Amino acid sequence: MIDREEGLSLIGRGDFYETNIKFAIFSCSISVSESGKVRIFLEKGRSSMIENWTPRSWRSKPGTQIPTYPDLQKLIEVEEHLYRYPPLIFADEALKLRKELADVAERKAFLLQGGDCAESFYEHDTGMIYDFFRVFLQMSVILTFGAAKPVVRVGRIAGQFAKPRSKNMEMRDGVELPAYRGDIINGLEFNVESRIPDPERMEVGYRQSAATLNLLRAFALGGYANIENIHKWMLAFVESLPLEKRYETLKCRIAETMDFIHVLGVTSKINSGFQETAFFTSHEALLLGYEEAMTRIDSATGHWYATSAHMLWIGDRTRQLDHAHVEYCRGIQNPIGLKCGPSLSSDDLLRLIDVLNPENEGGRLTLIARFGYKSIEESLPKLVRAVEREGRKVIWSCDPMHGNTITENGYKTRSFDSIIREIKSFFMVHHSEGSYPGGIHIEMTGKNVTECTGGLHDLSVKDLALRYHTHCDPRLNASQALELALLVAGFLKDSRDSGSLRMVVNN
Numbered sequence: 195m196i197d198r199e200e201g202l203s204l205i206g207r208g209d210f211y212e213t214n215i216k217f218a219i220f221s222c223s224i225s226v227s228e229s230g231k232v233r234i235f236l237e238k239g240r241s242s243m244i245e246n247w248t249p250r251s252w253r254s255k256p257g258t259q260i261p262t263y264p265d266l267q268k269l270i271e272v273e274e275h276l277y278r279y280p281p282l283i284f285a286d287e288a289l290k291l292r293k294e295l296a297d298v299a300e301r302k303a304f305l306l307q308g309g310d311c312a313e314s315f316y317e318h319d320t321g322m323i324y325d326f327f328r329v330f331l332q333m334s335v336i337l338t339f340g341a342a343k344p345v346v347r348v349g350r351i352a353g354q355f356a357k358p359r360s361k362n363m364e365m366r367d368g369v370e371l372p373a374y375r376g377d378i379i380n381g382l383e384f385n386v387e388s389r390i391p392d393p394e395r396m397e398v399g400y401r402q403s404a405a406t407l408n409l410l411r412a413f414a415l416g417g418y419a420n421i422e423n424i425h426k427w428m429l430a431f432v433e434s435l436p437l438e439k440r441y442e443t444l445k446c447r448i449a450e451t452m453d454f455i456h457v458l459g460v461t462s463k464i465n466s467g468f469q470e471t472a473f474f475t476s477h478e479a480l481l482l483g484y485e486e487a488m489t490r491i492d493s494a495t496g497h498w499y500a501t502s503a504h505m506l507w508i509g510d511r512t513r514q515l516d517h518a519h520v521e522y523c524r525g526i527q528n529p530i531g532l533k534c535g536p537s538l539s540s541d542d543l544l545r546l547i548d549v550l551n552p553e554n555e556g557g558r559l560t561l562i563a564r565f566g567y568k569s570i571e572e573s574l575p576k577l578v579r580a581v582e583r584e585g586r587k588v589i590w591s592c593d594p595m596h597g598n599t600i601t602e603n604g605y606k607t608r609s610f611d612s613i614i615r616e617i618k619s620f621f622m623v624h625h626s627e628g629s630y631p632g633g634i635h636i637e638m639t640g641k642n643v644t645e646c647t648g649g650l651h652d653l654s655v656k657d658l659a660l661r662y663h664t665h666c667d668p669r670l671n672a673s674q675a676l677e678l679a680l681l682v683a684g685f686l687k688d689s690r691d692s693g694s695l696r697m698v699v700n701n
């Protein structure tokens with residue numbers, strides 16, 4: 195039972211186990227379920243590294259946004275299954291991402307993180323994954339031109355299911371039901387049955403993540419994303435752009451460079467490196483029972499890793515210092531994101547950095563600023579100043595989505611203009627503080643949905659009803675996502691060229 199290198203759980207069923215294997219037990223906890231089943235957890239490892247931490251130490255901390263499952267027996271069974279399932283990612287991959295992010299922290303690369311607000315169990319098909327991957331890759335090529343630096347690609351995909359909610363209950367036509375918390379917890383349908391947290395959904399989430407990741411790996415590594423294909427996609431995209439003056443220079447540069455690369459004969463046949471595209475996955479570390487069951491020890495180093503995704507982030511509603519979500523994340527060695535919203539003080543941020551990145555390593559921690567275009571210029575500088583003053587190595591990334599959500603005609607939406615304004619302010623703040631605007635974090639899809647207003651096609655509030663498909667927050671559609679990439683590439687180029695920000699948009 196205990197001889198599995200990656201294993202960390204021993205499920206006692208009254209059997210007797212004898213072993214000659216020598217290992218150090220750093221912690222042992224025993225729990226008895228309501229049905230009388232005993233679970234013994236032996237945390238083993240060559241070195242524990244993180245003081246007083248185990249994959250389940252979060253359970254002794256207060257926590258918010260944690261679902262209450264009525265069927266505890268089922269919950270235990272599902273968690274037992276998950277403990278035994280293969281990891282979705284490997285420690286080495288998470289480490290590779292950490293190294294790439296260390297380059298971002300040193301201003302040598304730029305981070306693009308994005309995808310659905312919430313993935314859905316019911317919209318899971320090849321087309322969706324393909325469209326997302328293609329648009330995301332195109333965005334990264336556009337940003338590479340703007341930044342003249344490598345772009346680190348991290349999708350909100352293959353596990354982005356659990357959602358924090360501002361209200362525990364939802365009211366419709368006088369009927370009140372528990373809020374929807376993402377497909378991995380309960381159902382979107384507005385009826386009593388569907389809103390009950392169901393542990394079996396965790397297994398469905400795991401399997402869907404595995405299938406999505408499998409296809410993404412095939413796209414990224416199987417030659418689909420090689421330089422020749424990107425050349426074709428980019429030219430088609432550039433040609434389809436409306437003749438907007440502000441994009442002319444960039445359009446020409448992309449087209450010329452892609453042609454140049456092609457003419458030079460830099461093809462995948464002579465350089466196999468071009469056949470592979472690094473792509474990483476991420477999601478919010480919200481459903482801690484699931485994350486705990488997917489946590490494995492890396493036998494080579496004795497370090498613990500979340501194996502549900504390469505990168506996890508802590509949401510703005512669950513980032514309390516002494517609470518469960520911070521406790522879980524401090525012990526895993528994956529790169530971690532931390533959402534920073536208007537209620538975060540500089541002192542609290544510094545304390546969180548101490549806990550989450552005690553070794554002050556670049557690439558470990560990405561601070562994802564999400565203030566809203568109206569308050570970013572007031573709220574962000576003091577945080578940046580405190581972090582700079584204390585010499586903390588972090589990445590600053592901009593989430594221009596979550597502070598800009600409004601409701602129009604009964605639809606949650608965001609205007610393209612406010613999204614761009616927030617990114618522009620983000621760049622300006624970093625420019626005046628001398629810090630590095632290292633990335634963007636957006637909610638987007640490769641489909642032609644109508645969830646955010648504005649953009650080149652000037653979607654109006656009336657258009658929202660046409661194709662409003664999101665399960666949670668409004669996403670940029672393919673065209674809006676590419677337009678955003680073009681604008682951000684302009685910001686990046688401006689700050690690179692002149693050292694001052696002219697900014698291509700005059701909002």
Ligand code: PEP
Nearest residue numbers: 311509510511533564596
């Ligand atoms: C999210 O990223 O989907 C989210 C809920 O963000 P935040 O925690 O910043 O509100």
Ligand code: CO
Nearest residue numbers: 311637666667
């Ligand atoms: Co969201």
